[in-house]
């Protein structure tokens with residue numbers, strides 16, 4: 001088993017110039033599926049966490065405790081696969097940002113992003129966002145960086161600006177430069193509006209690594225991982241890679257159950273539990289001398 005922390009693994013990937021594709025996961029099951037498919041990084045979406053944990057929209061409803069709890073569970077399903085987690089605004093001023101950073105680092109999170117919306121934030125792909133000023137944003141980032149240094153942690157600090165929508169490219173760029181100068185490891189221009197803008201931000205910030213948030217049907221054109229890499233992004237997160245298909249699949253099954261009296265399922269309980277580590281759990285029990293699974297679990 002790897003003893004290197006997930007944060008160190010993520011930092012080394014960035015230092016080696018590896019392109020990181022992190023699918024959005026929001027609960028244990030979606031994370032397990034992404035791990036089974038073989039991704040070597042995951043992204044914990046705040047939108048998905050809020051939808052699955054609270055049944056609510058991405059409107060600053062999840063608290064630090066909610067987000068940390070979900071991130072800790074996901075990060076530790078396979079600690080050799082780094083988790084990048086949404087940290088919204090950092091949940092307060094510099095003191096709370098420091099606390100968020102420390103809690104995420106101690107929970108095994110490898111990287112996280114902090115943005116410049118007001119506390120009652122909303123999804124970056126909704127209209128009407130309100131921002132804090134640049135010094136307030138930079139103080140959030142500085143608090144995160146200083147906490148990382150104090151803890152001697154490799155956790156990757158990602159600075160996200162939502163300024164594009166209201167203030168335009170030049171203001172957003174200035175905010176990212178301020179965050180970079182305050183020690184952030186990666187920049188994140190939320191809601192990139194065109195391929196030209198995507199190329200521009202890479203050019204204007206190089207060699208600083210930049211993250212692409214690939215929200216399909218949002219403010220950003222659809223850009224594949226291959227193209228994102230060619231443009232020069234170092235990380236691509238895909239927040240709705242799990243949530244959107246789950247909506248479709250669960251709706252179809254529920255509709256069929258309502259219409260026909262039977263749902264649309266094709267898996268045995270064993271198959272579903274195997275996604276969630278059933279066989280590893282059985283092995284742990286056997287290795288410890290337990291006898292609860294002597295006959296196996298297959299009917």
Ligand SMILES: C[C@](O)(C(=O)O)[C@H](CC(=O)O)C(=O)O
Nearest residue numbers: 045046047123124125215239
């Ligand atoms: C990245 C994001 O913060 C998330 O929660 O996954 C969201 C995604 C979304 O709601 O479109 C964001 O871009 O604000």
